[in-house]
Amino acid sequence: MPDYFHGYTVVGLVAVAGVLFVAVSFGAGRLLRPTVPTPEKLLPYECGVDPVGEGWAHTQIRYYVYAFLYVIFAVDSVFLFPWATIFAADGYGGVTLVEMFVFLGFLSVGLLYAWKKGVLEWT
Template identity: 90%
Template sequence: MVDATGRTTVAADYFQGYSVVGIIAVIGVLFVAVAFGAGRLLRPVVPTPEKLLTYECGVDPVGEGWAHTQVRYYVYAFLYVIFAVDSIFLFPWATIFAAPGFGGVTLVEMFIFLGFLAVGLLYAWKKGVLEWT
């Protein structure tokens, strides 16, 4: 923008970039709102007792809604996720490690990362989490 003296204002140029982002965000929100509204208006609504019944894995619900589960299954799943994420970080590290000039630094960083994971695994082992009894 040009002010009264003929100079362009830096603030106007700066906020013009944000106005584009704001307009795109508003258009995105409107698009989602219109899609949800159209879905609500166009779908058939025929509630029956069978549709309102809780359905899980093809088994009809019997008894109360509370069930006892073993926490160890979640712990094993959590440990799997931790080591899966670790393996995801190992592949890019291996490619960077081969690049010239990155060998020593990336090697130290990876050993620090693996050290944190090893301390967590050692803690879980000391607490007896990894025992299947």
Template identity: 65%
Template sequence: MSGYFSSYAIVAVLIAIGVAIFAAGLLVSRLLRPDHPTREKLTTYECGVDPVGEGWAQSQIRYYVFTYLYVVFAVDAVFLFPWATVFAAPGFGLATLVEMFVFLAFIALGILYAWRKRVLAWT
């Protein structure tokens, strides 16, 4: 098989092999495990405490906001490392420095906005 689609065929074969290995592992574990369900084993387990009430609980939005802020800082860090390598290359010094300060200014504006909206307060 040669041509344009040969590289796609290799990827498809590797994906099929990966799925087969995964499915074989699940099948073998299902065949080897003991299976003796009882009423106690089928109840919901919550840190050693018997469950009381419904399984629905609301969580505050600030936890999601902290998650988004973490993603912003992670993206910031991901862009800072390649910037450090490009900054050292000849001919990119001043332009790269200005671009990074513009990028950091946008990040700082986002943090300032979150701080002014009192998103960063834990309680």
């Protein structure tokens, strides 16, 4: 029984050490940094451009759609690399091939849907 809990003890100690490291780092940063608030420092900062006008601005939805499509294909690539490494292993070839085609089919249907809806048009 002691060997069983040894693994959990190590994970718990690493988690506690990580939390302590973050807490000590933030505490040291708070104690060591200078705090001289000025009106310029309290302004919102956005990509090096001084704020002009009100803080609310409309953003085109197509940028979010492209970001969403990027995430879909990033997930696809994250799934493809491990699949490519295990595909050659004994006993995994046929099953993983079918799973990959099902996964790529779902992605293809989503891409076709986006294309038919005109989401991929930049106008």
